Amino acid sequence: MTPDDPAPADGGSHDHGSAPEDLEGGAEERASIRAQRLAKVARLRAEGVDPYPYRFDRDRTIGELREAYGHLEAGEETDDVVRVAGRLMLKREQGKLTFAQLRDRSGEVQLFVSAKVLGPDPEAFAGFNELDRGDWVGVEGTVMVTKKGELSVKVTSFELLSKDLRPLPDKWKGLADVDARYRQRYVDLTVNPDARRVFEVRFAAVDAIRQELRRRGYLEVETPILNLQQGGATARPFVTHYNALDIDTYLRIALELPLKRLMVGGFERVFEIGRVFRNEGIDTRHNPEFTMLEAYEAFGDYTExxxxxxxxxxxxxxxxxxxxxxxxxxxxxxxxPPWRRVTMVELIEEVVGVHVDPGMPTAEARAVLDRLGLAWQEGWGAGRCTHEVYDELVEPKVMQPTVVLDHPRETSPLAKPHRRDPNLVERFEVIVDGRELANAYSELNDPVEQLARFREEAAHKAAGDPEAGDVDYDYIRALEYGMPPAGGLGIGIDRLIMVLAGVESIREVILFPTLRPEVGLGDGDFPER
RNA sequence: GCCCCUGUGGCCAAGUGGCAAGGCAGCGGACUUUUAAUCCGACGAUCGUGGGUUCGAUCCCCACCGGGGGCACCA
Structure with a gap:
């Protein structure tokens, strides 16, 4: 339970009432599967069996079982007693012998359930057959391999651990309806191996990133999600209200500014993997809340x-x-590694065949956009125009991992000016599969310069641009104490996982993607106690 | 915001202006080495919602709701 939850409404009472519905004779055939199973639960309680017991002490996972007994030959039987638990995924009744598949987080194993072995109580075997596909079950039994070579547990006793009241989707086709897959991810994960695989990829990848950063001496930190100011990126924020202080707060749109304050504080190498929120549209590449990695390293620059x-x-x-x-x-x-390194201007020339650069006269740059059929807006300088060509015509066409260096100063308010070209900043993006995967700078640490850029942004915001940020005076004050030279990196974790898992929609890599509210699911759909 | 596609029992999925296929699951029966077990039997559907056209609509039209994709917006 969430620690802050109020006391449970039922006061912890476990006094269960009567069966939800008396299903006599033929009525049971016509009742919904859920009603049948509710009736089953009531029957078990009447017999003194708790359908939701408190615990089951297994002595190994199914994966460990397979590891230890994978070498057994077909037909071999052992006297080794094991206790495993999991969800019943399949059941094949065959007279006085029942086979079932039990699955836990580590794998599946067959249950070999014989009326003779489960005895002496003949009710026990019937009781096993009363279990439904989808139930959580714990079993004790001996390890054996069937004639056909299937590693199995010959069950000597079993226990229902939790009843599945709703039938699982088709055992072969799984759940195909994407709406249902996202809304009821618990079902998707239960029956669709592909869904599980994607999240295994995700967890392994994120874990590897953490390990690599720690190995390099980076400290993992947590910074506020509720911000008093909007900054660190250009994006429309979510606004919420904090009652105790009677102020509006912004959900963070980036991790950047607090992490750089920590550079001022001397942490030297920090990273955060955290959720950020952008109040923008949803599509195959955008979810309003997504996961960002940002890492900062003192004394280096963007080359690190x-x-x-x-x-x-x-x-x-x-x-x-x-x-x-x-x-x-x-x-x-x-x-x-190593990936190709190329400057933005060079890559534009290579892919589009035109020269445009942030140092050229604005009129000339706009003329290039005109020739390419790209629209420009009043107020765009040559830098913004260069970036536009890159975004529209270059990025989508680059498949192999490519480090695109030296972006226009005009579009990079938090990056340090390029040491050799005042029209550029020291920044790179990494493109894979036509998408931006990472973004990094030599971090701007000159407080005077930073304040000037903040003020420009604030002017945009005052002029009605909802994506422009505020002047973060405390951040300027921090910089005035001195931030060491530093390189900083941001990686969109969800997009990285999309690449690693080979999926085309960001919703496939987010456990619970943002959806419109479900209609039609309400109190009437659930039974009285 | 605009455009296209889509919604059929718990799940998968055909279909047509004239009583809505099939499979899985579930239910009853047979079966002690199955592997999506098999075989036999019976059951289960206001075809997303609301209007309209029609003698008759799951099908055609309109609106709304959910979902997917694209565009726009947006990093």
């Missing part, structure tokens, strides 16, 4: 971040898939 990005992505790929090679939409992509 290239190597770090390569290492993190490669480690994540190997941990998730055992290889750096992934298949994406029929194409093979190799994430093994």
């Amino acid at each position: 971040m290239i190597e770090l990005t390569e290492a993190l992505v490669a480690a994540a790929a190997v941990a998730a898939n055992g290889t750096t090679v992934v298949e994406l939409r029929g194409q093979t992509v190799d994430l093994a």
